[in-house]
Amino acid sequence: MQSLKAARSLYQKRTITTTNAPQPHEFGFQNHLRTARDSLLQDETRIIAVGGGRQRDRSHFSRMLAPLVGRMPGALYLSAEQEILALYEISDLHCLPTTAHRFSVWELVYRRMADKARLALAAGYSVIMEGWFGNPVNRQQLSDLASDFGLENSLIAFNLVQSRNDMKKAIDGGDSRNSNIEMQSANGPDSGSDAFAMAGIDHDWTRWIELDCSRSVGDQLGKALNFITIARASITREILH
Known part of the structure; x- marks a missing residue:
């Protein structure tokens, strides 16, 4: 038994x-x-600006960087070029009317980008804002955006730098027409300290980190991620409900 x-x-x-x-x-x-x-784990929210260089280079770099930043599925990518196309309801830059050269149009473009960025940041997602950012008002928008969400230490700005010869070829050859339009209209002839004074802004508080356009996008991403890692503060990861 x-x-x-x-x-x-x-x-x-x-x-x-x-x-x-x-x-x-x-x-x-x-x-x-x-x-x-794991995708619901709260990762650090960041605001990343990508300026300078040619629009094609900025766009390629930003699209590659977006999936690597913030909580899954990555950062929201906002482009000044895409925004102005949506504003005029067209799909080709060559169809932009002459009104696209107006200073007020580009102010509206960056304002729309900032509004969309606020929605993403409020939901806990990082954002990548890509444009020329030569206008002091546009740069001030970055600082205001970071300040409103308490992300002053999480604002990182990358300035893509290319040689004067490459820039001249791009403009003369019609490459990156959007950058040329924005340089002529949104920035105007004054983009230095005088422009800040005229805009009523004391100082550009954004620290711009230069990335060499002549290097491969892989090298640019490596350098960018290195800066992002250095700037990352210790955070507590928790599950969102």
Whole structure:
């Protein structure tokens, strides 16, 4: 009788263990759950500006950087070029009317970008704002945006630098027409300290980090991520509800 009870007990234990043990097909599902859980972890929210250079270079760099910043699925990418196309409801830069040269138009473009950035930041997502940013008013918008969300230490600005010869070729050859339009209209002839004074701004508080356009985008991303890592403050990761 004792041996029968022992055998039954052993059988029950084995049955329970076999029933509770995850089956091979369940491992994939568990991995999906783990990924979904990790995607809800609060990562540090950042505001990243990408200015200077040609629009094509800024766009390529920004699109590559976006998935690597902030909580999944990455940072919201906002482009001044895409914004002005949406503003005029066209799909080609060559269809932009002459009114696109007006200073007020580009002010509206950056204001619309800032409004969209606020929505993303309020939801806990990072944003990448890409444009020329030569106008002091546009730069001040970055500082105001960071200040409103308490992200002064999480604002990082990258300035893509290219040689004067490359810039002249781009403008003369019609490359990156959007950058040329924005340089002529949004920035105007005054983009230095005098422009700040005229705009009623004391100082550009944004620290711009130069990235060499002549290097590969992989090198640019490596340098950018290095700066982002250095600037990252210690945060407490928690599950959002």
